[in-house]
Amino acid sequence: MFNGSIPALVTPFHNGEVDRKAFADLVERQIENGAGGLVPCGTTGESATLSHAEHREVVSLCIEVTAGRVPVIAGAGSNSTREAIGLVEHAKEAGADAALCVCPYYNRPDQAGLEAHFRAIADAVALPIILYNVPGRTVSDLQPETVIRLGKHPNIVGIKDATGDLARISLHSAGLKGEQFVQICGEDPVTLGYRAMGGTGCISVTSNVAPAEMAKMHKAMDEADLETAREIETRFIALHKALFCAPSPGPAKFALSRLGLCSDEVRLPLVAPDDAARRRIEAAMEIAGLI
Template sequence: MFHGSIPALVTPFRNGAVDRDAFAALVERQIAGGSSALVPVGTTGETSTLSTQEHKDVVTLCVEITKGRVPVIAGAGANATDEAIELVEHAKTVGADAVLVVCPYYNNPNQDGLIAHFKAINDAVALPILLYNVPGRTVVDLQPAAVAQLAQLPNIVGIKDASGDLARVSQHAAAIPEGTQFVQLSGDDPSALGFLAMGGMGCISVTANVMPESCAEMHKAFHEGDIAGAQAIERRLIALHKAMFCSPSPGPAKYVLSRLGLCEPDVRLPITQPDAQAVQKIETAMALAGIKA
């Protein structure tokens, strides 16, 4: 099952188009840095501003570059169930190992609607599915009782939980029958270490875009029982975790990557690049984390 540090990859742009060369270099950097899987076109990949064809192209490119060295968990969420199924079908066709499917946004379904949405995807395509609960963006909150019900479906293998509620880890574990294979991944860098302590297995991370080695080392230390070592790494990264959201994401992550010469800082509207005040916070966090640009 999926575990460890898993970057939610940025989608680099140049002159308004996806920068395929920069994306390829970022993928190689993540694999070399010890990331245990990759997530293209998630929230941090600006999927909401990509065309459907661009979305599919980035997933295809990620699979082609990765060549099976680490799993690829393709972002495949949509606010329309049929569109989500189309994206999952494409991910399977091009060889992705799993998909990350966010709760439908804007149309505000109830729990029955959420269950029906994920069940329809489960029934349509035989590919491992990670649920993605991020109520701060989608408005809807996938409740533990619904997660437990969905965990019984054959293709639903886990959840990325970005609710910020660490109690969810225990609530999910208590509600899901013992012996069910279901992995819990954090979607919130600042609480990722606490998530591990509660029984989670990893984090789908924004910070890992800029410091893949350190994020991977933190997870490795925890899983090897070196709690003090994991804590020390986390203390060095905490300001950076926070700085990644001092301006609309992925603006801060792309700013750091641009300072490192790895991609342009370009984001797509309505996201804008960090202003001077945000840049100061990011630069301070970079220094605390030991990033030399």
């Protein structure tokens, strides 16, 4: 169910508030350009600074606009297990196809705590759960042995891995042989390697800016057309990197503003990219043929 280019959608703001129209337009743009699914309220959606009411509103709006055309994987993570369960419950009620649950941040749980956290969520709500391991942001690192144990839970169906450690794909596959467990890349620059080793897609930042091209790259991988996939990756590698030259999603929002698709507003404690970062993003967009 979960494959191809899956944008981690930005949450557009206008004068500090969620810009519902811009968000709906971005959802339509993604579907029209071949997205394999959508992730509202992930890291790129600034979930950390959305209120609970805004979080639920954005997830519900994404599901409403999508209208079943592609899967919606609702961001629903928290460093509080009880809060995460509440967000997953809302995702199910709103009609999401799955929930993306990040490793708890700040608390620094050990592997036993991480496993208990995800089992509590999966036991509480009958909705497919995708684990999200991004130690660069959370400090917690979900080890392959823990992933393998969790992957045998009937409601835990996959992982978004942003460690950049490609060996984990094979470790997960070996330990979960026979299980229907999807592995999704969480780092645009290593997507081709991730796909080659058995990953099904990428929850992508770059696809916010270049949805058609990222979808085309995954289609090429599906068809074993490595030459086309490499050509696209080579053309976009500078943009993959530039979109993290300042705290994300500031660069992605600036790039979208250059395309006239939404404002570049971010919420404190994030600030907009400085002039040097903007020049780097524009240069990368030119190399990619976007401007």
